[in-house]
Amino acid sequence: MTKEQLHLWLPESQPPVEETRKATQLPVPSGYRILCALPEVDEKTEGGIYKPDITIRHEELLTTVLFVLKLGPDCYKDKKRFPSGPWCAEGDFILVRPHAGTRVKIHGREFRIVNDDSVEAVVEDPRGISRG
Numbered sequence: 001m002t003k004e005q006l007h008l009w010l011p012e013s014q015p016p017v018e019e020t021r022k023a024t025q026l027p028v029p030s031g032y033r034i035l036c037a038l039p040e041v042d043e044k045t046e047g048g049i050y051k052p053d054i055t056i057r058h059e060e061l062l063t064t065v066l067f068v069l070k071l072g073p074d075c076y077k078d079k080k081r082f083p084s085g086p087w088c089a090e091g092d093f094i095l096v097r098p099h100a101g102t103r104v105k106i107h108g109r110e111f112r113i114v115n116d117d118s119v120e121a122v123v124e125d126p127r128g129i130s131r132g
Contacts, residue, residue, distance in 0.1 A: 025106055029072035032116045036066035036094070036101070037109070039126060062098040065126040066112055067091075075116040087119045095121040098131060 029035040041059045044050055051059075068090050076086035088094050101114035123129060 026069065026111070027104060027113065029070055029075075029113055031072050032074045032077075033072045033113050034068055034075060034088070034116060034119070035070040035072075036112045036114060037069055038063055038112065039065055039067060039093070060110060062131050064095050064098055064131050065123070065129055066094050066096055066101075066114070068094055069111075072116075081117065087116070088122050093123045093126040094119045095123060095129075 027035060038060055041056050041063075042051070043056065068088055071086075071090060076082045096114055096118050097120070100118050101112035104111045104113065
């Protein structure tokens with residue numbers, strides 16, 4: 001993730017912090033784990049009605065779409081489990097099961113650390129995708 005992309009994932013309400021310091025606050029995934037960010041949840045419905053805070057929170061908790069920030073050093077290295085190679089790459093939007101991974105909050109923004117075999121699909125454009 002570039003420094004320009006990083007500011008999209010940290011809240012603007014926090015006091016200014018130099019970009020290099022922001023980057024060190026993100027955990028580095030170890031082993032076969034993947035660090036992911038949650039895409040922003042819309043505050044309004046398609047009809048323009050504001051969603052209650054509890055609805056927004058449930059959408060965050062149950063999201064199935066994540067943005068891959070960083071792959072751990074051992075991701076997709078096991079040729080027996082992943083004979084066709086990596087299932088995703090940094091910068092991809094992926095689909096996972098709801099509640100997948102370890103949840104971490106940094107400056108009020110939620111991130112998830114998921115296992116490499118938790119990836120179910122890669123999507124080019126996650127807009128409009130919701131849990132069924």
